[in-house]
Amino acid sequence: xxxxxxxxxxxxxxxxxxxxxxxxxxxxxxxxxxxxxxxxxxxxxxxxxxxxxxxxxxxxxxxxxxxxxxxxxxxxxxxxxxxxxxxxxxxxxxxxxxxxxxxxxxxxxxxxxxxxxxxxxxxxxxxxxxxxxxxxxxxxxxxxxxxxxxxxxxxxxxxxxxxxxxxxxxxxxxxxxxxxxxxxxxxxxxxxxxxxxxxxxxxxxxxxxxxxxxxxxxxx
Amino acid sequence: xxxxxxxxxxxxxxxxxxxxxxxxxxxxxxxxxxxxxxxxxxxxxxxxxxxxxxxxxxxxxxxxxxxxxxxxxxxxxxxxxxxxxxxxxxxxxxxxxxxxxxxxxxxxxxxxxxxxxxxxxxxxxxxxxxxxxxxxxxxxxxxxxxxxxxxxxxxxxxxxxxxxxxxxxxxxxxxxxxxxxxxxxxxxxxxxxxxxxxxxxxxxxxxxxxxxxxxxxxxxxxxxxxxxxxxxxxxxxxxxxxxxxxxxxxxxxxxxxxxxxxx
Numbered sequence: 001x002x003x004x005x006x007x008x009x010x011x012x013x014x015x016x017x018x019x020x021x022x023x024x025x026x027x028x029x030x031x032x033x034x035x036x037x038x039x040x041x042x043x044x045x046x047x048x049x050x051x052x053x054x055x056x057x058x059x060x061x062x063x064x065x066x067x068x069x070x071x072x073x074x075x076x077x078x079x080x081x082x083x084x085x086x087x088x089x090x091x092x093x094x095x096x097x098x099x100x101x102x103x104x105x106x107x108x109x110x111x112x113x114x115x116x117x118x119x120x121x122x123x124x125x126x127x128x129x130x131x132x133x134x135x136x137x138x139x140x141x142x143x144x145x146x147x148x149x150x151x152x153x154x155x156x157x158x159x160x161x162x163x164x165x166x167x168x169x170x171x172x173x174x175x176x177x178x179x180x181x182x183x184x185x186x187x188x189x190x191x192x193x194x195x196x197x198x199x200x201x202x203x204x205x206x207x208x209x210x211x212x213x214x215x216x217x218x219x220x
Numbered sequence: 221x222x223x224x225x226x227x228x229x230x231x232x233x234x235x236x237x238x239x240x241x242x243x244x245x246x247x248x249x250x251x252x253x254x255x256x257x258x259x260x261x262x263x264x265x266x267x268x269x270x271x272x273x274x275x276x277x278x279x280x281x282x283x284x285x286x287x288x289x290x291x292x293x294x295x296x297x298x299x300x301x302x303x304x305x306x307x308x309x310x311x312x313x314x315x316x317x318x319x320x321x322x323x324x325x326x327x328x329x330x331x332x333x334x335x336x337x338x339x340x341x342x343x344x345x346x347x348x349x350x351x352x353x354x355x356x357x358x359x360x361x362x363x364x365x366x367x368x369x370x371x372x373x374x375x376x377x378x379x380x381x382x383x384x385x386x387x388x389x390x391x392x393x394x395x396x397x398x399x400x401x402x403x404x405x406x407x408x409x410x411x412x413x414x415x416x417x418x419x420x421x422x423x424x425x426x427x428x429x430x431x432x433x434x435x436x437x438x439x440x441x442x443x444x445x446x447x448x449x450x451x452x453x454x455x456x457x458x459x460x461x462x463x464x465x466x467x468x469x470x471x472x473x474x475x476x477x478x479x480x481x482x483x
Contacts, residue, residue, distance in 0.1 A: 086405065168396075
């Protein structure tokens with residue numbers, strides 16, 4: 001039997017989709033900014049930081065990169081309350097995303113930092129730049145320029161991975177799709193719409209990241 | 221399509237004819253049971269706490285206790301016949317068993333083909349919370365967060381009943397809903413009484429207590445139509461069990477909760 005597609009049944013739920021879409025966008029943007037910040041700090045700790053900070057960062061990166069995202073999420077949402085740390089599903093989702101992206105971007109940015117020629121650092125020091133100035137103006141800018149495409153891909157992956165936060169009742173785009181599907185049983189149509197929305201989000205995010213890249217690195 | 225309709229009609233006709241024939245064959249099931257000194261009762265074996273297989277490989281549960289109780293009251297031996305929820309009514313209609321005690325709910329379709337006793341076990345979905353929580357009805361959920369499993373009947377009803385400032389958090393499956401309650405991420409949960417019984421046993425720190433019932437569909441003993449003598453006898457036994465506290469004991473043992481007041 002061929003099923004008739006009926007997108008009209010989704011119309012009464014357009015606001016549920018809209019709210020889910022906004023949630024996913026806000027969650028992705030905020031956690032990207034914080035995650036890249038965390039990744040930059042981690043990369044600094046592993047290259048220029050004190051030994052103990054480097055070891056700590058290394059342990060953090062290994063733990064996060066070698067465990068599934070959903071387990072990290074469940075640990076934060078269902079596990080931490082046992083230690084008295086009770087976070088709402090929105091905050092838990094945000095923290096899990098930041099921690100996850102932080103670990104991956106630590107490694108990506110560290111690769112960029114290591115690709116900066118040593119002579120550039122020495123040149124900075126000989127111009128009487130402080131250690132911070134060398135890191136900020138010589139190392140970081142070049143490092144980001146080199147790894148920007150890899151970083152962009154990781155951000156897209158994290159955005160798509162955010163679908164998992166629906167499992168802790170955070171009301172993102174996937175939650176909206178699951179909710180609508182449980183009400184009108186139009187699974188095929190609902191997930192077609194959800195997939196198209198994610199696709200548009202990914203394309204839009206890529207365009208945004210390319211625009212930002214052009215603005216920051218005019219020659220790159 | 222035409223073929224399907226015709227095939228369905230034929231099947232239905234055969235089924236009806238078969239049912240008529242079979243029920244005409246057995247005149248008085250109660251007399252037969254008393255003569256044979258044996259009653260055959262269909263029980264579940266895959267639906268704890270109503271019926272499951274214990275560590276000693278023997279069936280156990282609310283339904284098994286109920287079946288044995290009825291046998292004892294009748295003064296006959298009990299033969300337990302394990303069934304699934306899909307085939308339990310067929311077992312009854314084909315006279316492979318005399319009674320179905322298998323967490324059977326009542327609905328209009330079933331009432332067309334079999335008879336039901338008075339209810340013998342409470343089965344309902346409700347809103348559960350910890351002991352101190354002063355929730356008594358849907359309106360008092362205001363300002364609270366309630367966890368429920370998305371798409372489940374209690375979640376859909378709750379979405380209609382809950383006031384606007386109550387938060388319903390929907391989870392993908394029963395386990396996540398239960399975890400949310402046990403970890404304190406939600407104040408209350410909407411779930412079935414059997415699930416709540418299991419949680420109460422495994423989570424003594426946050427023991428779910430019934431706050432109010434969302435949907436009530438108690439379990440009935442199913443028996444074949446046109447058996448007034450057997451029906452009257454079963455109803456009398458259930459009434460007695462209710463009065464002498466046997467049902468209350470079953471409820472405490474298997475459902476970890478007293479019988480609801482209106483039961």
